[in-house]
């Protein structure tokens with residue numbers, strides 16, 4: 001299955017969010033987690049690259065997706081949120097990064113699912129934990145996707161996923177490799193289920 005994906009708009013402030021339409025699936029994670037690679041691998045083209053103008057990285061980018069190219073209205077929007085840094089950890093999530101992202105995560109009525117990306121090769125992080133707590137408080141549906149799974153053996157991967165699942169207190173965790181495409185079908189399936197449930 002290769003969905004039809006376009007670029008809609010970049011928003012640098014809440015006033016620039018597109019008017020609410022189909023269900024939205026947002027991708028969030030620390031810088032370098034592999035978010036652009038995952039998005040490009042998921043849709044089979046370089047969408048994350050489309051809007052990454054240097055110096056304008058802190059924007060929310062919206063990508064309409066149609067299951068079939070001839071459909072007049074998109075089935076969903078993929079939403080690429082800015083990555084947060086390593087240095088300031090949870091403060092960044094709650095302050096600078098949060099100031100811009102909060103209105104989206106807290107108030108966006110059409111936000112159906114948050115896909116939180118964590119690098120499976122990196123130990124559990126305080127900043128990621130803060131983000132998940134924030135999403136729980138906001139009563140947002142989320143899944144954790146462990147990226148770069150190709151770097152580990154099947155055994156290592158299993159134990160890492162268990163460790164992350166314990167640390168983040170969630171069973172909603174899956175893995176992905178942008179390099180091999182592992183996890184792609186499973187992630188699309190999860191996205192589709194959310195979109196279908198929302199449209200019913």
Ligand code: GDP
Nearest residue numbers: 031032033034035036037148149150177178179
């Ligand atoms: P972003 O900052 O979160 O958008 O991360 P990028 O997609 O730019 O990836 C950051 C780095 O991780 C790059 O060097 C990628 O080549 C690498 N990377 C991303 N995804 C994978 C993956 O699935 N497997 C491996 N081995 N490397 C990856």
